[in-house]
Amino acid sequence: MKEMTVQQLTRKVLNKENVFIFDVRNESDFNDWKIEGENFEYLNVPYFELLEGVEEVKDRIPKDKEIVVVCAKGGSAAFIAEQLEEAGFDNVYTLVGGMKAWSEHLHQAKVYEDDKIKVYQFIRVGKGCLSYMVISGNEALVVDPSRFIDVYENVAKEEGVNITHIVDSHLHADHISGGRALAERTGAKYYLMKSEGALFDFEPLEAHDKIEFEQVQLEVLAVKTPGHTPGSVSFFVNQKLLFSGDTIFVGGLGRPDLGGKVAEWAADLYDTVYEKVATIADDVIVLPAHYANLDEEMNKDGYIGDMLGNIRARNEMMQNKQKDEFIEIVVQNANTETPPNFEDIVAINRGQKVVDAEQQQELEIGPNRCALHHTH
Incomplete structure (x- = not known):
């Protein structure tokens, strides 16, 4: 099975390449935060809907593009990528480490x-x-x-x-x-x-x-x-x-x-x-x-x-x-939406709270929400 590292995918983002992202996380997680690329196309179908196979979705996936299957940590994506290969798709990659690795690069x-x-x-x-x-x-x-x-x-x-x-x-x-x-x-x-x-x-x-x-x-x-x-x-x-x-x-x-x-x-x-x-x-x-x-x-x-x-x-x-x-x-224009977990993160940065590496990773998942973007 072919794998793609976050470094390789970053280069594709920067080079504005055409990539098809097949994201198998839950819909709410995908809508909140995904891999952004100017020429990327997306399909989001949760992993649990694909346990019986990819027959239902294969008509929605192109055969002429690189397909990168993405999940939270990499395991579920590998399972789906294997099924796509068995269904006749050649250019299928699993994102190594999933969205957690993407968040940390x-x-x-x-x-x-x-x-x-x-x-x-x-x-x-x-x-x-x-x-x-x-x-x-x-x-x-x-x-x-x-x-x-x-x-x-x-x-x-x-x-x-x-x-x-x-x-x-x-x-x-x-x-x-x-x-x-x-x-x-x-x-x-x-x-x-x-x-x-x-x-x-x-x-x-x-x-x-x-x-x-x-x-x-x-x-x-x-x-x-x-x-x-x-x-x-x-x-x-x-x-x-x-x-x-x-x-x-x-x-x-x-x-x-x-x-x-x-x-x-x-x-x-x-x-x-x-x-x-x-x-x-x-x-x-x-x-x-x-x-x-x-x-x-x-x-x-x-x-x-x-x-x-x-x-x-x-x-x-x-x-x-x-x-x-x-x-x-x-x-x-005040935005009531706060960054996820921001009270915990501020407490850690202030020295009031100590968490282990896994908890740090969990707290940081998601996009930043730090700017008044309406002020263009």
Whole structure:
């Protein structure tokens, strides 16, 4: 039986290839979260409806396309793929590890390089989360790391550098941060806003206007910006790159509606956009902590990000809005849908709760819901 890895399927997503996804999870799971590809076609039939065979569905499956059978962990898909092969389908693959493996894969992309720094983006394709590594001299800074800390350690090793600084832009609500674990493993300094209420030792960002190492100058744009948490920050590196956390996205602004103080946090968002960010030049590259749609937001250079001037030009919320009007629009469009398990995930990231690897995996399943995507 043929297998496809998440790395191989990611390349097909990025290359906009034609693939037929036969998803055998329950309908509700499929509708909530699936593998997104611009030229992908889908059929969702729950596994338990196929136990007697694939006769009922084989007319709905093309013979001239690659077929990737997907389930939660890989086992059910293998059983169905075997039946499809017996029914005469040649190009059938099982996705190794299923949706759990898809949720955890990080795709590395180069964002920027000059004589002082090199920057990599790590795209968590199945989750919409973004993290970064900024390399200068013999040192590296990691921004918003996921819990898959081996990935960052391996890249640091390949590049011949030591991870010395780790920053989280806020206390994440849709995924478990790897910041603390990575700091423990590498001895790096871990920075977080004190106002986030973390219960472990870290360097409070409130005490650092700037973080400097080798040829990197990172400015901390510390204002109470919105998101799922009371304090979040953006990081401005060498006047060229804005790591915008969950404040500014390629296609929208952060959600100020998850803390029950939507009007108050919308006012903070306004101040961020029209005071802090307004002074930053149009040619600065914005690199967010999340994205909504890979096809729309990945640029021709193969990473998620855009120049600030382009984002301003596209986003009406960033153009000459009065504060009252801005707040009113955000309040009207407030989304009551919260990220799945976000209270548990915030508690883990704050240090209030400890769970094992399997529980971490379960808590993170599903898409991110961190942006105001209506603000295109």
